[in-house]
Amino acid sequence: MRLADLLDRCLVLEERAGAVYRMFAAAADEETELWAGLAVDEEEHARSIRKARGSVASDDGALITVDGDHVRLAAALLLARERLATTAGPPASP
Numbered sequence: 001m002r003l004a005d006l007l008d009r010c011l012v013l014e015e016r017a018g019a020v021y022r023m024f025a026a027a028a029d030e031e032t033e034l035w036a037g038l039a040v041d042e043e044e045h046a047r048s049i050r051k052a053r054g055s056v057a058s059d060d061g062a063l064i065t066v067d068g069d070h071v072r073l074a075a076a077l078l079l080a081r082e083r084l085a086t087t088a089g090p091p092a093s094p
Contacts, residue, residue: 007053011046018042 018039025035 004053004056007049007056011049011053014042014046014049018046 021035021039021042025032025039028035
């Protein structure tokens with residue numbers, strides 16, 4: 001699997017999770033803030049993945065092995081994060 005494809009899949013999952021949490025927040029009688037906060041977290045994750053995805057060309061031939069092993073998936077995500085960190089420069093100060 002190409003890294004770009006993996007990031008695309010991760011982005012879809014983060015966006016779906018955020019949508020589910022927003023639905024829970026809208027339907028909840030209690031814990032609305034909890035569900036809304038989780039939705040915001042997922043939106044932030046999606047934003048990070050979009051940034052990482054922007055640093056990987058769609059036709060990049062870099063292949064990674066993902067066979068359901070969570071350790072390998074985590075390593076692939078860390079690789080994407082490292083690529084982002086090297087291309088994005090230092091974080092902006094608040």
